[in-house]
Amino acid sequence: DAGVIQSPRHEVTEMGQEVTLRCKPISGHNSLFWYRQTMMRGLELLIYFNNNVPIDDSGMPEDRFSAKMPNASFSTLKIQPSEPRDSAVYFCASSIAGGPGEQFFGPGTRLTVL
Amino acid sequence: KQEVTQIPAALSVPEGENLVLNCSFTDSAIYNLQWFRQDPGKGLTSLLLIQSSQREQTSGRLNASLDKSSGRSTLYIAASQPGDSATYLCAVYTGGFKTIFGAGTRLFVKA
Helix, strand or coil: CCCCEEECCEEEECCCCCEEEEEECCCCCCEEEEEEEECCCEEEEEEEEECCEEEECCCCCCCCEEEEEEECCEEEEEECCCCHHHCEEEEEEEECCCCCCCCEECCCEEEEEC | CCCEEEECCEEEEECCCCEEEEEEECCCCCCEEEEEEECCCCCEEEEEEEECCCCEEEECCEEEEEECCCCEEEEEECCCCHHHCEEEEEEEECCCCCEEECCCEEEEEEC
């Protein structure tokens, strides 16, 4: 099993640009999570999908952030326009049983907004 | 509001030593607790998942215990090795699709 796949692994962009992060969950997992990790705030849940449907997006910081899951094998997290304070590592995780299930994390995307 | 605390924030031990990492949570109404390992610049690797009805889980040299009533979990690492050096995070699932993470304990095992 390839595990959770994220792309790109690193992204450097300028303030105001659109950024799209991608995630492929583990096959057969029906829940997908997007997290953000920073030194100041640690690991924070941004949004949670179950069976491709967004269940809880209360962690999305602003309207500049949006996430989609068009099918069971692909999700995107978009930031438009990006700001320097969005710089962080963004992780995608998946599980077979939602919150109660064991979560498996991808390698993350390190985003730097200049 | 659930809060998860990990103590100590950092720990340095000589190779071969047995050690305990601590995790405490403020609300005992949890569904499960998961321990992760994170290497620098990498993602999180799941180590052990303890359901609320369980007292402990073991995997190799790792043993995790859970005491819901006191809001505590410990991760015991036997015969530590330099390859165990990493940050260890605990996370509690409290329902409502929320998983709350601790800030982690940074472990360094000296050869």
